[in-house]
Amino acid sequence: MNLQANFEQIPLKEYAERAYLDYSMYVVLDRALPFVGDGLKPVQRRIIYAMSELGLAATAKPKKSARTIGDVIGKFHPHGDSSCYEAMVLMAQPFSYRYPLVDGQGNFGSPDDPKSFAAMRYTESKLSPIAEALLGELAHGTVDWVPNFDGTLEEPSWLPARVPHVLLNGSMGIAVGMATDIPPHNLREVVAACIHLLDNPDATVADLAQHVPGPDYPTAAEIITPRKELLSIYQTGTGSLRARAVYQVEDGNIVVTALPHQVSPSKILEQIAAQMRAKKLPMVEDLRDESDHENPIRLVVVPRSNRVDPAEVMQHLFATTDLEKSYRVNLNMIGLDGRPQVKDLKKILTEWLSFRTDTVTRRLTHRLGKVERRLHLLEGLHIAYLNLDEVIRIVRSEDEPKPVLMKRFRLSDEQADYILETRLRQLARLEEMKIESERNQLEEERARINVLLKSPAKLKTLIKGELQADAAKYGDERRSPLVEREVAQALDESALVASEPVTVVLSQKGWIRAAKGHDVDAEGLNYREGDGLLAAMKARTTQQIAVIDSTGRSYSTPAHTLPSARGNGEPLTGRFSPPAGASFDALTAGDNDTRLILATDFGYGFVTRFDALTGRNKAGKQIISLSDGARVLAPQTSADPARDRIVVVTTEGHLLMFSVAELPELDKGKGNKLIEVPKAKLASGEERVAGIAVVSEGKGEVTLYAGQRKLTLRWNDLVEYGGNRATRGGLLPRGLRRVERIETTG
Template structure:
């Protein structure tokens, strides 16, 4: 909204400023309120908040932001005014570059229709009438020169001849002092000229009234000047003026004309002396002259002061469609993305000597995270990954992992998703997926691995408050612990998932399986070769304990577990 300050008569503004500046406790905010508002907007808008403008007026330092103005015509966006020192060509180039980079998928076309009648007319054509124009322009204001900032530094030389950063009150106060001095000197200069002219007219009038005698003195005397001065009580200046006149001019001298000019100049002298002798009359004269200058040279403010929301660029998730996709990672670090969640990644074709390693499902507007064998994370926009119609591309083309280190896992989902990261040495912690994001091609250290240990497959957590983790060691121990006992960390080694006794290096016990379960709804199945053991709620309860405990030994014949599976029962199965 534009400021609600009504237009003022400038003479009233000047009078109010002069009066306000005379007060010892003048408030700058009151002074700013006297400034007139624009009558019509013809230039870019000033969007600096009123509080910041007041601070600039108070300190003499700050910055002013200007934003282009636009309107809608038949669904198109028409930009009609640009910030100062901004060209239409540069704006076209900046927007076109974003369209080429596919950062503005909602814009179909861009035209420059500027001509002599419309100096600025840039037309932006949205792809449909469902596009949110306000959001598009907010993005363009943040990423192009449609919005610019201008530094304000009111450093100037004052009446004392020294440079200084001045606030608005100081500037106006010194300007008024300077204006008063200037007008006073001008009036005094004019008054001095009038006085000199009146002095000459007085001498000329004496010459006219005694013209025959003056002519006789000039004709008969060798040095007429001192004679004239003595005879008629003239000054040096008056005598010189009489002697410099030609005879013809003397003849033309007429008392009426001399007295008429003398009367006019005397009246002007009286007026000047009255003005110079009265501060009020001098101020009124200054106000009158300012008002006349405004009528001759002034115009309305062309840049309205308005309040606008802060410009903000689109993030990647807001301009990319949110479609379901599956990301597939091969054993040799090749990556690709397939539309939908129904694809079976094991049935895809892989390069010779390569095979399936890991897969994850999510949305196309999310970030995909990749973990290498050292526990470092790397991230990329999911929509930028190659299609699964081909064999993909190597991640080493996007990232630079340590020499000889491959990628082992892919994590994918909403930024606030929680994952359980763990090593087969028996340490782990909970991490939020967005903490794994990084723009660094060399990755980000996340999971610290003890010597000779490996990363276990990360587990996506649906409900950390009610879930448990089931961990089986190579010694045949099973421990089921509430996930809430694990810490949330951005990076590190983590804590022990269960208590593994310290043994010699050759007999080191490791974690062979790790799964998340809900004891009330899930069934846990252990596979050893072709045999399997199913644990239901009562059995699971027997293996449930605290994180600091060893866990329970599995039955004989099931202590060398090959794999662990969790199956969620349907509601009707729970009561059958």
């Protein structure tokens, strides 16, 4: 026995290519993409056809959905029942389909959770009225019939759609190597474009876009994409558009009344609540969902005060939540040639009108055939009436009356059978008159159909009339308003933080934290063992804080992101990446335009703006050049360099006051000499600058600390130490010549 007789040996590579190609073609043509003619995928077409076969018209009583799905998967679509039921549910959801094809009774999901529908054993369904526009001409010879999967039944290759359904409800699908994203459109607008194209075959896409200005989703959310971009989508068949929620202000509260297509209200609430928990929405106090049966969408956002601008809040929420959503458009579908193609608006409507013209022609031809057959039979019956006595004689006397009748009156086989099957009561005179009347009507109908079939202009008029009738019957007003708006921009992070006072505390070992308020005893806080206070700075949560390390590099971070002072804080090395061995020596805070004086204990310094210290680089930025052995002093703020004075004091008790205006304003560098300190003393470490302070002209005071002693100098006292920059300055009293630090105290 030859075991290989039933096998074909081919290389694995060739088999894999063939198998994958077959699978690809199946997914593209028989699963994922809609047909331009009826706008349906095979599973949708089979569901609608199966429902029509079950007698589930819009006027009928609904039946259990399980009955429908059983018929669909048992007769036409041998796939999973759950996926098939989900396809039917989608066609029944008014928030998913612009023109639902199925009328569902029971739980068919909600906008909050479209997949929360009940099992098919609980729900009932029937076809919606507009499904008649897909099925009405099915029995009129308008479609090709093909065997079902097991060859026991026949199913239609397509449905004879009377309207361009491919644009009405749109479609989404992912095939192999391609996808489709067709948005829904308004029936009246699409029909108007079809009629315009019938009247003007040379019309451009721009002309048609006058009638179809944009998609029309099942929700009342605004489409904010500019008309120019929408036109580009219809010209190329691809692109994207944006939809935005609609809101109104009621008693100071923001009330959202419509959401973009397929956006869940619960997801919006979750997104906004997450921002509130992260303290990124300080202007919002509360959030409520007041949706009910009368108001399917009613989300209430409560501002913190009446000073909050609702428009500004919504702009931020549009940018950071799904209240504004982008939709991809890809007008990819199976054309009349059986091939997938991305089509522009004119090509879609042109192909559909060609499909519709062919359908109407087939319908008329089918009807003409029926009329002519009936006329043929009536002609035979008329002959029988004219020769009734002879016909009765032949039937009574002949063993085989049919061939005799055919020969005697020149009848066809079909006419003879019809005469023989005629009942006696139809031979009455009244019946003869009825038949004559029917014959006259049929002859008129035949003449009318022949005129339509021979005249393209009259056929076009018929198609236009039927389109207008369907638009009047099933059409409605546009739901999605077209309003051109700029894409929303999120608010700056600093604008989303409530401005609250904090005290930033930096420890000697580089641990940082922020305590609420400005009246904080920084030294009294708890520190890790072996650690202590290095610097404390009053700031606000809306500001940035900057630290400078022992190499002169600066690092910045928002104050509101710092950990609470209830604990020990966090190490700055977790946020930044300073050079190996470097320590954090100075701390400051401010707005971008705040002027700072940066100085070193070698007596050099300059004025800079706080903005120069900030940056997003974890490795920081070089801000001040340090000589070997030099250390950064605590930066000081100058509100008005023209009127402010800088007070510099050395560890040997030399004090100098001069105008801040004498210092250069730099972005980075070493700066100029502040006070004269002998190089030998600097080199030996015998004398250094102990610190600097800034006072306003005519007021302010500083306090010097030297061991257990301290000295407060008011403006009149400080004037005696005034001089030019880079001079030696005056000498402090003998007991205060070992100054450790200086503070501004008034």
